[in-house]
Amino acid sequence: MKMVTPLLASLLAISACVTAGVCEAATKAKPKPLPTYKASFDCTSPQASAEKLICHDAQLARMDLELNRLYLLALTDEHSVPRPNKVEIDQRFWMESRNRCGAGPQAKTCVIASYAERAFQLRQGSAIARTKDPSRLTEGPLAYRCAGFNALVAATFFTVEPGVVFLKWANSSVTLNQVPSNSGTQYTGKDYKGSYSFWQIGDDVFFQIPGSGQMSCAAEPVG
Structure with a gap:
């Protein structure tokens, strides 16, 4: 009985791979999973396409955390314009609008614009939101x-x-x-x-x- 040497085994495997036409697929590296960043919402189960985009984009995730910081500060400002109860309502409408950015090729541009305008509104309306926090x-x-x-x-x-x-x-x-x-x-x-x-x-x-x-x-x- 002939022994199958390691070299012969490798040649046989290559031959079988070529015959089956699967060599290229077998050697292709699997795509690396996208990194996940911390956001103001749970990135283990994002609901909207825009949220999924934010969770996997460092720039958007940081904008999200900063926007949430501004929002929480505005809620504590009794002199904010509009008043805190209206700020809360406006925030819910804003989130719905942001989520409508979807997942198309212009989605990131849309999300960035949404965060930028909302940050302007919160900072303009609340002196507390404009405080010189070192983390801002x-x-x-x-x-x-x-x-x-x-x-x-x-x-x-x-x-x-x-x-x-x-x-x-x-x-x-x-x-x-x-x-x-x-x-x-x-x-x-x-x-x-x-x-x-x-x-x-x-x-x-x-x-x-x-x-x-x-x-x-x-x-x-x-x-």
């Missing part, structure tokens, strides 16, 4: 007066990675995302009107909206 990941709203632009521009920043800024003026608003820059901090984005840019270089601020050249802006005192 938001700043603002800060006001800027831009040359040749009639309206004040209010800016609320999310200091996550990459950063996000929500800008509001008159009846318009836009959420911009931080992009690599050789100088200062630059945020860009677009909507159906066109492209926007907000650029901070030291104390200098520049803002550009669709159909306009770059405007030089100066910070103004807030409240």
